[in-house]
Amino acid sequence: MLSARQTLIREELEVGTGAAIGMAVDGSKTRTGLRIWFADLEERHGPVAELRPHGLKGYAVTLRFGAFAGEVVRLIAGAVPEDVHLARALIASIDNSVEIEIQGQDTADWKITSGDFRMTAIVRNLPRDPEIALTQVSRDTIVPMMAAMAELIGYDIIDEVDQGEPEYEGAELVSTVRRRERNPRNRLLCIRLHGEICVCCGVDPRATYGPAGSIIEVHHLEPLSLRKEPRPYDPAFDLVPLCPNCHRAVHTRRPEPWSLDELRELMADPMGKAAL
Structure with a gap:
C-alpha cells in the first residue's frame, strides 16, 4: 500500500517543505514501512522520517537523523530564533489527537543538539479508505514534521531580484x-x-x-x-x-x-x- 502511493506522499512533502524528497520502501520489519528524507542530503546525512502502519487504523511516524548527519545537526543547532520558532509552531500545529513524543524533551520547547534526537507521532482512527488515510497522515503529520526540519536546515525559495530602480531606501529589506x-x-x-x-x-x-x-x-x-x-x-x-x-x-x-x-x-x- 505504501509503495503504491509514494508519488502522493512526495508531492505533499515537496510542496510543504520547499525541498526535493527521496524515499524508499522498508521491508525490514513485520509491517512494511517507508523511509523519507531530503534528496540533496541523502538518507545518511540528514533527518529521516519512517512511516509505518500502527494498529488497525493508524500510522506511526518516527523522525530521526542518519548515521552521518553531524554536519546537518550542527547547522540546525545554530538556527536563528525566528527559524526555531517557526519549526516549533509547525509541530504545535499538528492536531491534538496525534500523540507526539520527543525523546527526553518537552514538546513545547524542543531543540536539536545531537544526532540522537528522535520525534515520534502516532496517528490513530484514520478513515478505512487506504488512500484517504494515507493522504491525511501525510498532509497533517509528516508534512509539518519534515517542514520543521526544512526550516531549521534553511531551505528557501529565493525570488529573482528586481533590476529596476529601488522605490525607496531599504529596498533590500x-x-x-x-x-x-x-x-x-x-x-x-x-x-x-x-x-x-x-x-x-x-x-x-x-x-x-x-x-x-x-x-x-x-x-x-x-x-x-x-x-x-x-x-x-x-x-x-x-x-x-x-x-x-x-x-x-x-x-x-x-x-x-x-x-x-x-x-x-x-x-x-x-x-x-x-x-x-
Whole structure:
C-alpha cells in the first residue's frame, strides 16, 4: 500500500517543505514501512522520517537523523530564533489527537543538539479508505514534521531580484520580506492555522476554482522593513491569508501597505461616497 502511493506522499512533502524528497520502501520489519528524507542530503546525512502502519487504523511516524548527519545537526543547532520558532509552531500545529513524543524533551520547547534526537507521532482512527488515510497522515503529520526540519536546515525559495530602480531606501529589506512571504513553510503554517479563505473579502478560491484554487497568498500584517523596533517574528499572528486580488490591492500603497481594515472600508465604499 505504501509503495503504491509514494508519488502522493512526495508531492505533499515537496510542496510543504520547499525541498526535493527521496524515499524508499522498508521491508525490514513485520509491517512494511517507508523511509523519507531530503534528496540533496541523502538518507545518511540528514533527518529521516519512517512511516509505518500502527494498529488497525493508524500510522506511526518516527523522525530521526542518519548515521552521518553531524554536519546537518550542527547547522540546525545554530538556527536563528525566528527559524526555531517557526519549526516549533509547525509541530504545535499538528492536531491534538496525534500523540507526539520527543525523546527526553518537552514538546513545547524542543531543540536539536545531537544526532540522537528522535520525534515520534502516532496517528490513530484514520478513515478505512487506504488512500484517504494515507493522504491525511501525510498532509497533517509528516508534512509539518519534515517542514520543521526544512526550516531549521534553511531551505528557501529565493525570488529573482528586481533590476529596476529601488522605490525607496531599504529596498533590500523589502526583498527579504518578499522572500519570507514565499517561504513554503510560512504559507503552510498560515493555512494550517487560518484556513484558505481570504480574511478581507471572504472568498474561498477552492470553492470557486476547484482543483485550480490553491492560490491563496500569505500577507505580513506588519512589513518587516517598517518595524521601528525588532521583535520576535510569529507566523501564527503576523501572517494572514489573502486572495490574490486583495493581496495586490493591499500593496498598491507604498511604502506602507493599506491595513486590512482600511481595505475593507475601501471595498465597502469604493467611490468614497461616505466622505461626501
